[in-house]
Amino acid sequence: MQSADLVALYRDMRRMRSFDARARGLRAQAGSADAAAETQLDGDAWSEAGQEAAAGLMRALGADDGFTTHDRGLGLFLARGADPARMFAELAGRGAGYCGGKGGASAMADVGLGHMGGNAVSGAGVPHAVGAALAFRNRREPRVAAAVFDDEGLTQGIVHESLSLAKLWRLPCLFARVGEAGVGDESDKDGTGVLARVSAIGLEVERADGSDAEAVHAAADRLLSGARVGRPGFLDIRPGRPVAGGADGDASVDPLSLTRSVLIARGAAGEEAIDLIDAQAETEMTAALEAALVEAPPSPNALLVDVFAPGEAAPDPVTSRLDRLFAEAAA
Amino acid sequence: MTRAQTPFAQAAHRAVRDAMAEDEAVVVIGPNGYGATRPAEELAAEFGVHRVLHAPASEAGLVGVAVGAAMAGLRPLAELPRADRAGQAMDQIANQAARLRYALGGQVGVPLVLRAHADAGAARALEAWCAHVPGLRVAAPASPADAYHLLRDALRQPDPVIVIERDERAVDDEAMDPDASPASWGASRVLREGADVCIVSWSSMVRRALDAAEVLSTEGMEAAVVDLRTLDPLDLSSAVEATARAGRALVVSGGPLTGGFASEVAARLTEEAFDHLEEPILRLAAEDVPASSARALERAAVPDAARIAAAARRLARRGS
Numbered sequence: 001m002q003s004a005d006l007v008a009l010y011r012d013m014r015r016m017r018s019f020d021a022r023a024r025g026l027r028a029q030a031g032s033a034d035a036a037a038e039t040q041l042d043g044d045a046w047s048e049a050g051q052e053a054a055a056g057l058m059r060a061l062g063a064d065d066g067f068t069t070h071d072r073g074l075g076l077f078l079a080r081g082a083d084p085a086r087m088f089a090e091l092a093g094r095g096a097g098y099c100g101g102k103g104g105a106s107a108m109a110d111v112g113l114g115h116m117g118g119n120a121v122s123g124a125g126v127p128h129a130v131g132a133a134l135a136f137r138n139r140r141e142p143r144v145a146a147a148v149f150d151d152e153g154l155t156q157g158i159v160h161e162s163l164s165l166a167k168l169w170r171l172p173c174l175f176a177r178v179g180e181a182g183v184g185d186e187s188d189k190d191g192t193g194v195l196a197r198v199s200a201i202g203l204e205v206e207r208a209d210g211s212d213a214e215a216v217h218a219a220a221d222r223l224l225s226g227a228r229v230g231r232p233g234f235l236d237i238r239p240g241r242p243v244a245g246g247a248d249g250d251a252s253v254d255p256l257s258l259t260r261s262v263l264i265a266r267g268a269a270g271e272e273a274i275d276l277i278d279a280q281a282e283t284e285m286t287a288a289l290e291a292a293l294v295e296a297p298p299s300p301n302a303l304l305v306d307v308f309a310p311g312e313a314a315p316d317p318v319t320s321r322l323d324r325l326f327a328e329a330a331a
Numbered sequence: 332m333t334r335a336q337t338p339f340a341q342a343a344h345r346a347v348r349d350a351m352a353e354d355e356a357v358v359v360i361g362p363n364g365y366g367a368t369r370p371a372e373e374l375a376a377e378f379g380v381h382r383v384l385h386a387p388a389s390e391a392g393l394v395g396v397a398v399g400a401a402m403a404g405l406r407p408l409a410e411l412p413r414a415d416r417a418g419q420a421m422d423q424i425a426n427q428a429a430r431l432r433y434a435l436g437g438q439v440g441v442p443l444v445l446r447a448h449a450d451a452g453a454a455r456a457l458e459a460w461c462a463h464v465p466g467l468r469v470a471a472p473a474s475p476a477d478a479y480h481l482l483r484d485a486l487r488q489p490d491p492v493i494v495i496e497r498d499e500r501a502v503d504d505e506a507m508d509p510d511a512s513p514a515s516w517g518a519s520r521v522l523r524e525g526a527d528v529c530i531v532s533w534s535s536m537v538r539r540a541l542d543a544a545e546v547l548s549t550e551g552m553e554a555a556v557v558d559l560r561t562l563d564p565l566d567l568s569s570a571v572e573a574t575a576r577a578g579r580a581l582v583v584s585g586g587p588l589t590g591g592f593a594s595e596v597a598a599r600l601t602e603e604a605f606d607h608l609e610e611p612i613l614r615l616a617a618e619d620v621p622a623s624s625a626r627a628l629e630r631a632a633v634p635d636a637a638r639i640a641a642a643a644r645r646l647a648r649r650g651s
Contacts, residue, residue, distance in 0.1 A: 093624060093625040093626050093627065094625075100625075101623070101624070101625035101627075101628070102623035102624060102625055102628065103623075103624060104623075104624025104625070105624070106624075107624070120415070121415070121416065121418075121419065122388040123388075151387075152387065152388040153388075155387035155388050155389045156388060156389060156390075156391075156419070157389070157391055157392065158419075297625060297626075297627040298625050298627060298628055300627070300628075300631055302625075302628060303618060303620060303628050303631050303632060304618065304620060307619070307620050307621065315618060315619035315620060316619070317618060318588070318615065318616070318617075318618055318634075318638075321588075322613075322615075322642060322645065325613070326645050326649060
């Protein structure tokens with residue numbers, strides 16, 4: 001990877017880490033009496049610290065490619081170019097969020113950036129990427145759809161059905177599993193069983209160290225070339241995740257520390273330049289969070305909007321139904 | 332993330348423990364790690380790992396396995412710590428568990444219990460989805476005591492039961508006493524007497540209905556409150572009686588209005604109490620909108636005590 005590209009990749013990862021720390025802070029406040037937390041629901045925004053190397057996949061995707069993620073896909077959305085202030089606003093249930101506050105941590109997306117949705121339900125977004133690939137292929141567009149999921153996704157039948165369909169119909173699809181230590185199939189901790197199953201379906205398989213963003217990028221790049229000509233691929237990003245609870249973990253497998261030392265060893269960036277990137281990421285995310293928290297909750301009118309398409313009749317609100325019933329009785 | 336267990340969750344956990352002690356056939360199957368199954372470690376220590384099975388996130392599979400285990404003589408308790416995951420298991424719940432006794436001409440039963448834990452707003456329509464399925468029992472506890480008793484009762488039923496737990500703020504009506512059965516399986520109960528209007532509800536809406544009745548009482552209006560406890564079996568005897576006395580009834584559901592269970596209750600009350608009705612039965616339910624993650628919108632979508640009181644007040648005053 002060129003020096004400038006690796007620096008950019010490091011910046012993505014550092015921004016993801018800074019975003020994640022604040023996202024978890026928001027989650028910790030959810031449901032508390034704190035007025036700032038009052039608008040958001042609990043149970044969202046899992047920690048993604050330690051999984052930043054998956055940013056290599058986002059840099060490998062083309063600008064026109066689409067993707068779906070899972071319930072730890074916020075960092076990938078950020079790496080794709082999302083505005084962190086709008087992401088925090090969505091997390092905090094504010095109207096200015098990417099989905100008007102309705103999607104929250106697990107669903108948030110920006111279709112304009114090719115993101116078709118995160119998902120709280122393990123594996124549920126994977127077939128959506130296969131469907132997007134079908135649309136791209138049928139319209140003869142040179143685009144790939146990627147499905148990013150975790151080990152929980154792999155334990156869902158629908159994910160295996162999706163892999164088979166992509167292979168059967170030769171769709172431009174890339175499946176990326178972001179491994180998490182200690183989650184998923186306990187009898188297959190090193191993931192060889194998964195790879196055997198996926199290979200048996202006939203997908204092209206690559207494996208990358210989940211602490212090595214450059215390796216993830218290279219593997220994704222190779223698989224994308226096949227996917228673009230109808231050979232769907234499966235990228236197994238092995239668990240890195242040393243950053244327990246988001247604190248500083250074992251530097252030898254922390255994707256940030258690893259990339260940092262590679263940058264220095266290659267002379268791609270000096271300590272000071274990297275420190276500056278770190279500081280900028282922190283400053284940027286602090287400002288983004290502050291900007292998000294001054295936003296208002298969704299307008300009450302939003303409740304009945306977007307149930308159906310614009311122009312279609314909205315659902316009959318409870319209050320107008322009652323008003324009508326009692327008005328008729330009085331008449 | 333470990334959270335302090337609510338009295339409701341503690342009661343349900345104790346029900347599982349007591350059922351496992353009483354009946355060796357009871358086994359627990361649930362996904363790893365999440366809140367509602369956290370006490371699974373205690374159960375495994377007491378009863379052995381062969382009776383407490385940790386599954387990965389494979390909801391369709393784990394419920395399907397529970398179906399087979401139930402047909403083969405075990406009494407599986409399948410746990411869905413997030414009730415919205417019931418969607419993934421719905422074929423096994425509605426088309427398999429609920430139908431197999433009938434489809435096999437009565438050769439087997441499927442005595443499994445599905446415990447679906449719903450956080451605020453999650454899976455609002457689940458009661459209606461399930462109550463619509465012939466062959467499936469549906470329990471909707473409103474208090475810690477019923478979280479205990481309905482789960483114990485469910486684990487003694489010959490047919491599949493889904494217990495939908497919504498403990499956002501449960502009715503803390505009585506101390507949880509495993510020896511005292513406040514009402515038998517399939518019986519509704521009257522939590523409050525009142526001659527001006529009858530409010531019928533279930534699950535977490537019961538607490539809100541009681542709060543509304545308190546408000547109305549300060550205005551000199553007495554509302555009866557009936558907790559249905561189970562939607563299948565459905566016991567409307569006390570609701571019919573209270574409705575006949577008041578001549579007016581409000582059915583309150585936390586699920587969407589259209590096609591929801593409040594409509595079933597209202598229709599049956601109309602049929603059975605028609606001669607005593609002064610006004611049509613009124614339904615108050617959630618807005619017909621999907622769930623969202625914005626707290627402000629979720630609050631606005633579901634009836635609260637103030638909206639229940641307002642609807643009951645208008646109903647009680649109409650035509651008088």
